[in-house]
Amino acid sequence: MIPIDGQAMLTAADTRKAEARAIAAGVSADEMMARAGAAVGEQVRRLAAGAEVLVLCGPGNNGGDGYVAAAALRRAGLPVRVATFAPATTPQARAARERWGEEVEALAEALPAPILVDAIFGIGLSRALDEGVSGPLRRLMTAARLTIAVDVPSGVSTDDGVCLSDLPPANLTLAMGAVKPAHLLQPAAAQCGTVRFVDIGLEAPSRVRAAAAPVIEPPAASAHKYSRGMVAVVAGAMPGAGALAASAAARAGAGYVLLLGSATDRLPHAIVRRRFTAEALEDHRIGAVVIGPGLGRDERAEERLVGSLASGRPLVIDGDALRLMDDRRCAGAAILTPHAGEFDAMFGRGSGSKIDRTVAAAEGTGAVVVHKGPDTVIAAPDGRVIVHSGSSSWLSTAGTGDVLAGVIGARLAAGLEPMEAAVQGVWLHAEAARRAGAAFIADDLVDHLTLTA
Ligand SMILES: NC(=O)C1=CN([C@@H]2O[C@H](COP(=O)(O)OP(=O)(O)OC[C@H]3O[C@@H](n4cnc5c(N)ncnc54)[C@H](OP(=O)(O)O)[C@@H]3O)[C@@H](O)[C@H]2O)[C@@H](O)CC1
Numbered sequence: 001m002i003p004i005d006g007q008a009m010l011t012a013a014d015t016r017k018a019e020a021r022a023i024a025a026g027v028s029a030d031e032m033m034a035r036a037g038a039a040v041g042e043q044v045r046r047l048a049a050g051a052e053v054l055v056l057c058g059p060g061n062n063g064g065d066g067y068v069a070a071a072a073l074r075r076a077g078l079p080v081r082v083a084t085f086a087p088a089t090t091p092q093a094r095a096a097r098e099r100w101g102e103e104v105e106a107l108a109e110a111l112p113a114p115i116l117v118d119a120i121f122g123i124g125l126s127r128a129l130d131e132g133v134s135g136p137l138r139r140l141m142t143a144a145r146l147t148i149a150v151d152v153p154s155g156v157s158t159d160d161g162v163c164l165s166d167l168p169p170a171n172l173t174l175a176m177g178a179v180k181p182a183h184l185l186q187p188a189a190a191q192c193g194t195v196r197f198v199d200i201g202l203e204a205p206s207r208v209r210a211a212a213a214p215v216i217e218p219p220a221a222s223a224h225k226y227s228r229g230m231v232a233v234v235a236g237a238m239p240g241a242g243a244l245a246a247s248a249a250a251r252a253g254a255g256y257v258l259l260l261g262s263a264t265d266r267l268p269h270a271i272v273r274r275r276f277t278a279e280a281l282e283d284h285r286i287g288a289v290v291i292g293p294g295l296g297r298d299e300r301a302e303e304r305l306v307g308s309l310a311s312g313r314p315l316v317i318d319g320d321a322l323r324l325m326d327d328r329r330c331a332g333a334a335i336l337t338p339h340a341g342e343f344d345a346m347f348g349r350g351s352g353s354k355i356d357r358t359v360a361a362a363e364g365t366g367a368v369v370v371h372k373g374p375d376t377v378i379a380a381p382d383g384r385v386i387v388h389s390g391s392s393s394w395l396s397t398a399g400t401g402d403v404l405a406g407v408i409g410a411r412l413a414a415g416l417e418p419m420e421a422a423v424q425g426v427w428l429h430a431e432a433a434r435r436a437g438a439a440f441i442a443d444d445l446v447d448h449l450t451l452t453a
């Protein structure tokens with residue numbers, strides 16, 4: 001089983017195209033299912049450790065994977081039962097059902113088993129489950145010690161991560177052939193439990209990927225503070241937010257951090273404070289300007305935003321600055337970091353998945369857009385997308401977004417292109433949250449930032 005970090009992500013339609021390409025290249029649909037089912041069987045066998053397995057099979061190819069896995073488990077000598085509510089409908093699933101050859105119980109009457117395999121629906125789910133399916137599934141999941149979902153948990157919508165049915169989460173989900181949006185977009189991602197990638201030889205070129213740990217090089221032997229990256233944080237009405245962003249930039253590898261505008265007392269001495277003037281941003285050594293955390297929305301805030309936009313420096317635009325932007329098109333290198341409310345206010349609620357909406361926002365603005373939340377979608381104007389999920393839910397506390405803006409600013413000032421800076425920043429921020437444990441405050445998060453693995 002392979003962690004999903006860095007894996008290509010495919011929608012249901014992309015997955016079918018990849019399958020069609022594989023078939024055109026000479027791998028039959030039966031062979032694909034044989035590989036998928038065998039891989040599921042092998043993983044279940046290892047985890048079951050001899051305990052009884054109940055495999056729930058649906059009518060399509062997800063169910064087909066289940067029948068193949070059940071047969072493999074039986075061959076391996078495990079006690080295994082199969083239950084369904086509908087006959088197999090696809091040729092491959094029918095063939096797999098026949099090869100299973102033994103009794104198939106009625107789902108509604110099936111007795112629980114400690115190990116439950118959910119092979120009811122995968123990427124073909126088209127609507128919410130009937131109670132006749134979700135009721136027994138809920139009952140059997142609740143009774144099982146371990147539930148393993150094949151491809152995606154039944155009841156979640158593959159492409160947008162919406163949960164169409166109310167079911168307990170799986171413990172483990174095996175992403176067959178490619179990671180799907182539902183494995184990373186909430187709320188579906190939480191329904192998946194741990195997600196592991198199962199390679200069945202599907203070629204999966206995609207511009208959308210799951211986030212992976214960045215490789216961060218130490219400063220060159222010849223480095224000096226300006227070559228490390230100079231970050232200017234433009235503060236405003238709520239100076240604490242600017243201070244958090246500035247402290248975070250300093251801890252995320254910046255060589256020099258300048259805090260322009262009002263400052264708080266409790267600020268590391270290493271951070272240089274100055275009055276805000278548009279001229280202060282003319283320093284050619286500034287590699288990134290962070291504006292928005294605690295900026296306010298008054299006239300002074302607008303002036304600071306106008307000055308920052310005119311500076312021609314690479315920008316990280318967050319919080320209030322996002323609300324104040326009239327012209328959404330960014331001329332130079334820019335990273336926008338809206339949370340859901342800011343995103344909707346800027347771009348409307350729109351249609352499509354969080355990924356689709358973020359891609360459209362990046363194309364429309366010409367900026368990298370970091371669409372934050374329990375899942376964070378990072379999209380570049382050229383169509384590259386990284387999805388980061390599973391970070392600590394303790395991040396849901398005031399000021400953590402200010403910290404993120406500062407971290408991204410440091411990576412941008414270090415000379416990374418905006419997409420890479422944003423992706424690294426989101427990862428480092430999540431890693432700091434993991435280290436910080438429970439009930440931390442944004443200030444603690446700064447202390448837990450580290451650039452070493
Ligand atoms: N593609 C690949 O590369 C590979 C795919 N593989 C596997 O195949 C899986 C996809 O299989 P799939 O396309 O047959 O869809 P699947 O999820 O089994 O469901 C479709 C069936 O369910 C039905 N149905 C839907 N919703 C329903 C509801 N709420 N309530 C009741 N019925 C409902 C639907 O009927 P309909 O919507 O037409 O009424 C149809 O009959 C994929 O997830 C992976 O596990 C691997 O084997 C190898 C490589």
Ligand SMILES: Nc1ncnc2c1ncn2[C@@H]1O[C@H](COP(=O)(O)OP(=O)(O)O)[C@@H](O)[C@H]1O
Nearest residue numbers: 339372373374392393395396398399400401402
């Ligand atoms: N439930 C959650 N799980 C994981 N991360 C979260 C959750 N809620 C918020 N976050 C993260 O915390 C940060 C909050 O940013 P933001 O909403 O801008 O806060 P603030 O404006 O108070 O600084 C973002 O990085 C976001 O992705």
Ligand SMILES: [K+]
Nearest residue numbers: 118121152154
């Ligand atoms: K499933």
